[in-house]
Amino acid sequence: MSSAPVCLDDFEKLARLSLPASVFGYYFSGADAESTLQRNKDAYDSLLIRPRILVDVEKVTTETTILGHKINSPVCVAPTAFHGMANDEAEKATARACASLKTCYTMATYSNTSMEDTYAAAKQKSRKQDPLHWFQLYVEQDREATKQLVQRCERAGYKALVITVDRPRLGRRLADLRHAFKLPKHLSLANFIADETRSGAGAYAGGAIDASLNWKDIEWFKSITKLPIVIKGIFRGEDAKLAVKHGVDGIIVSNHGGRQLDGCPATLEVLPEIVDAVKGSKVEVYVDGGIRKGTDVFKALALGARAVFLGRPIVYGLAYQGEEGVRSVLSLINYEFRLAMALAGCTSTDKITPDYIIPAEEISLARSYAKYHSKRIAPKL
Numbered sequence: 001m002s003s004a005p006v007c008l009d010d011f012e013k014l015a016r017l018s019l020p021a022s023v024f025g026y027y028f029s030g031a032d033a034e035s036t037l038q039r040n041k042d043a044y045d046s047l048l049i050r051p052r053i054l055v056d057v058e059k060v061t062t063e064t065t066i067l068g069h070k071i072n073s074p075v076c077v078a079p080t081a082f083h084g085m086a087n088d089e090a091e092k093a094t095a096r097a098c099a100s101l102k103t104c105y106t107m108a109t110y111s112n113t114s115m116e117d118t119y120a121a122a123k124q125k126s127r128k129q130d131p132l133h134w135f136q137l138y139v140e141q142d143r144e145a146t147k148q149l150v151q152r153c154e155r156a157g158y159k160a161l162v163i164t165v166d167r168p169r170l171g172r173r174l175a176d177l178r179h180a181f182k183l184p185k186h187l188s189l190a191n192f193i194a195d196e197t198r199s200g201a202g203a204y205a206g207g208a209i210d211a212s213l214n215w216k217d218i219e220w221f222k223s224i225t226k227l228p229i230v231i232k233g234i235f236r237g238e239d240a241k242l243a244v245k246h247g248v249d250g251i252i253v254s255n256h257g258g259r260q261l262d263g264c265p266a267t268l269e270v271l272p273e274i275v276d277a278v279k280g281s282k283v284e285v286y287v288d289g290g291i292r293k294g295t296d297v298f299k300a301l302a303l304g305a306r307a308v309f310l311g312r313p314i315v316y317g318l319a320y321q322g323e324e325g326v327r328s329v330l331s332l333i334n335y336e337f338r339l340a341m342a343l344a345g346c347t348s349t350d351k352i353t354p355d356y357i358i359p360a361e362e363i364s365l366a367r368s369y370a371k372y373h374s375k376r377i378a379p380k381l
């Protein structure tokens with residue numbers, strides 16, 4: 001590809017060309033047959049937008065808030081591990097790009113630069129203003145160590161704890177098995193003190209993640225921190241109701257980008273169920289998985305998401321041009337989203353309601369014909 005990227009899928013093509021196969025394989029893959037990975041993206045194409053016209057859209061704003069913090073666009077950055085394989089500045093570059101565009105950066109537990117250094121880099125970028133950083137937590141068996149991580153987050157200025165609950169064990173990503181993928185030697189898990197289990201294959205296996213994690217632990221987290229708690233990986237209404245009952249502040253509807261349980265629905269397909277389950281509470285609902293276009297953001301918001309999170313496109317941007325590349329990815333999808341809003345006749349995010357969308361299945365030619373031509377004329381054969 002010789003020209004500059006003009007859509008998010010272009011960044012994937014560029015990353016495929018430039019990264020070592022094992023690294024691209026790690027970033028790109030889903031679990032098993034990758035049917036959920038594909039379904040996450042396809043779901044957006046099965047939902048159609050019904051635009052309003054002659055609405056004054058000279059001024060369109062994409063601004064919104066999450067957990068009370070202002071962001072310039074509802075497109076935020078999902079936690080993804082190991083940014084050091086894409087760029088030497090690693091998570092610092094990603095966080096700087098988010099700070100300069102005033103959106104939320106979620107740092108992964110298994111990052112290659114530490115939470116303190118990354119926050120400091122972003123703060124410098126935003127001219128000493130506090131950047132909006134959340135911290136994604138993998139809960140490990142050693143709860144004392146987990147508690148220390150949480151306390152460090154609070155001290156460092158992180159604004160929410162995102163607890164990932166869809167990875168009691170690592171999904172089977174076939175590319176990683178084929179490449180015997182491991183974290184390259186020159187990189188470390190910078191939020192931890194280096195040891196055997198935290199480098200190479202050990203770092204990938206995440207062996208210390210606690211498969212016994214359950215709702216009692218969520219109560220424990222609430223007792224040890226004042227930070228808002230966001231649960232990432234809720235997939236059913238019943239669990240969303242339990243989240244409300246346990247006093248969480250936010251939910252990210254996620255199937256881990258199709259990297260864990262293959263064969264589950266797309267996140268967009270279950271979003272309405274979750275939004276309905278938390279109705280009447282203050283819990284905010286976000287979604288990730290398969291979002292690649294401005295119209296995808298529009299559709300997710302129309303179905304009730306307050307914001308969306310991007311995973312893979314961010315690491316592809318990082319691999320392309322570091323901080324500038326991440327900025328390009330975010331700026332491009334923000335531009336597309338603003339355009340979609342204007343073309344659909346919405347001037348602010350709160351105006352994007354379910355009324356603007358319709359599942360493709362409900363709008364076939366046969367149905368429209370039957371609905372609007374009551375006296376059907378049988379063709380003479």
Ligand SMILES: Cc1cc2nc3c(=O)[nH]c(=O)nc-3n(C[C@H](O)[C@H](O)[C@H](O)COP(=O)(O)O)c2cc1C
Nearest residue numbers: 027078079080081108164256257289290310311312
């Ligand atoms: C390379 C990669 C690494 C990831 N690492 C983590 C992680 O450490 N913690 C986590 O909660 N989710 C992780 N995820 C899942 C993302 O947070 C997110 O749910 C997913 O990527 C969204 O789908 P998308 O890539 O289609 O945007 C990872 C995803 C990818 C692609």
Ligand SMILES: O=C(O)C(=O)c1ccccc1
Nearest residue numbers: 081110203204205206259
């Ligand atoms: O790749 C992932 O999806 C993921 O969550 C992860 C994080 C750290 C190490 C290995 C996998």
